[in-house]
Amino acid sequence: MDQTDPPGMDQTERIKRFGIECTGPGGMDGVFFRAGTWRPGGEYIQKLIIRNVSTTVKKLKYKLPETRYFSLSYPEPIVLSPGMFQEIDIVFRPVEYEPYDDA
Numbered sequence: 001m002d003q004t005d006p007p008g009m010d011q012t013e014r015i016k017r018f019g020i021e022c023t024g025p026g027g028m029d030g031v032f033f034r035a036g037t038w039r040p041g042g043e044y045i046q047k048l049i050i051r052n053v054s055t056t057v058k059k060l061k062y063k064l065p066e067t068r069y070f071s072l073s074y075p076e077p078i079v080l081s082p083g084m085f086q087e088i089d090i091v092f093r094p095v096e097y098e099p100y101d102d103a
Contacts, residue, residue: 019054020080024090031090033100044092052080062088065102069093 011029015021024031024046031046038044052058060078065071071091078086094100 015053018058019052019056020058020060021049021051021053023049023051033092033094038092038094040094040096042094044094046090046092047087048090049085049087050078050080051085052082055082057081067100067102069095069100070102 009017011021011023022030031048033044033046050060058080060080062072062075062078064075069092071093072088080086092100
C-alpha cells in the first residue's frame with residue numbers, strides 16, 4: 001500500500017516533493033505482505049509509518065483501499081508537526097492464493 005503518489009514515485013522523490021516519509025516494517029518503502037507469510041482466510045496486519053521529515057506542519061488525508069482484501073481505519077485528517085509520525089494499521093484478508101495489489 002502506498003499513498004496517492006504519481007505512479008513510480010519512490011521514497012526519495014516523495015520526501016523531496018512532499019516532505020513525508022512512508023515506511024513499513026523494517027524501514028522498507030511501503031507495506032508488503034510477502035508470499036509464504038500469509039494463508040487464505042487469515043487476517044494480517046502491518047503498520048505504515050508516516051513521518052513528517054520537513055520543517056513545516058503537514059496536513060494529510062488518505063483514501064480507503066479500492067479492493068476488499070485490504071482495509072484501514074476510517075480516514076481522519078492527520079496533522080504532523082516536523083519530526084512527528086503517525087502509524088496506520090494496514091489489514092490484509094486474503095481469500096485465495098493469488099497476487100493482491102492496492103495503492
